Amino acid sequence: MQDWGISQVCWGHFYLDGGSMFGIVPRAIWSRLIQPDEENGICMALRSLLLRRTEPGSSGTGRPGGASGGRNVLVDCGIWPAFPQKLRDAVYRVHQPDMHRTLAEQAGIGPGEVTDVVATHLHFDHVGGLAREVEGNLVPTFPEARVHVQRRQLEWACSASVKDRGSYVPKMVELIAGLPGLVVHDGPYDLDEGVRVEVADGHTPGMQIVHATCGGSHFIHAADMVPSSAHVPIPYVMAFDLEPLKTVAEKESLFSAWPGAVYFFMHDPDHPFWMLSRTEKGWQRGARWASRGP
Numbered sequence: 001m002q003d004w005g006i007s008q009v010c011w012g013h014f015y016l017d018g019g020s021m022f023g024i025v026p027r028a029i030w031s032r033l034i035q036p037d038e039e040n041g042i043c044m045a046l047r048s049l050l051l052r053r054t055e056p057g058s059s060g061t062g063r064p065g066g067a068s069g070g071r072n073v074l075v076d077c078g079i080w081p082a083f084p085q086k087l088r089d090a091v092y093r094v095h096q097p098d099m100h101r102t103l104a105e106q107a108g109i110g111p112g113e114v115t116d117v118v119a120t121h122l123h124f125d126h127v128g129g130l131a132r133e134v135e136g137n138l139v140p141t142f143p144e145a146r147v148h149v150q151r152r153q154l155e156w157a158c159s160a161s162v163k164d165r166g167s168y169v170p171k172m173v174e175l176i177a178g179l180p181g182l183v184v185h186d187g188p189y190d191l192d193e194g195v196r197v198e199v200a201d202g203h204t205p206g207m208q209i210v211h212a213t214c215g216g217s218h219f220i221h222a223a224d225m226v227p228s229s230a231h232v233p234i235p236y237v238m239a240f241d242l243e244p245l246k247t248v249a250e251k252e253s254l255f256s257a258w259p260g261a262v263y264f265f266m267h268d269p270d271h272p273f274w275m276l277s278r279t280e281k282g283w284q285r286g287a288r289w290a291s292r293g294p
């Protein structure tokens, strides 16, 4: 068996309110890490971690069920394409070109070759790309993919609280719940050899944190526990979190357990892969890590 190849796909970006993204941290402090624009918006990338494994001697297509036994795993996948124009353009200022084209350009694979999508959680900016709009109709973006979600997140998404209802699109949740490839998990699991999925609850119940080993390095997709490298300091948690104290504890325990891991921050506007550094002020972002291809 060959090693996993680790890379990313960047689908585009959108804007979120800088204040919401940093909770109680004053703008005078967080704006040193991410520059807001005149509307206090900060540009957030929409990235997927891409894990690729091909069997020796295979064609390397990773087609599910094929003889190759290869696997192309995306962790999260972009933003909901069917927002009303006002939300899309005036509020979130979404820029996400055609996903099939992006996948071909950045990963060199077709949509039918994506074998798995791990949905860290079902917020509109994490799994919106599971559907794409074709002539006014929504169709699955990755027709062959198994889509992995936690049961608690799926149930929560169907009856979210008044506080976080706006983070879900009911039509999208309905579409995901009806996907033929949906795989519902109860707690942590091994997706494959070298890929372990853990669960965190501070941001939203049943959020999946993906660990992968490759070439002797340990990689962690931190989902919205740590959305960007500017969120590494422990108290820098988002106002969106349902249980911020839990997020604080979860970050502390993740960083302490894996101080030397390569972290994937999916919304980071500049770079996805980062190391941590521990200073007298606590955890800070360390060096950038350059991704390697499959």
Ligand SMILES: [Zn+2]
Pocket (backbone or CB within 6 Å): 123, 125, 126, 224, 227, 267
């Ligand atoms: Zn997010």
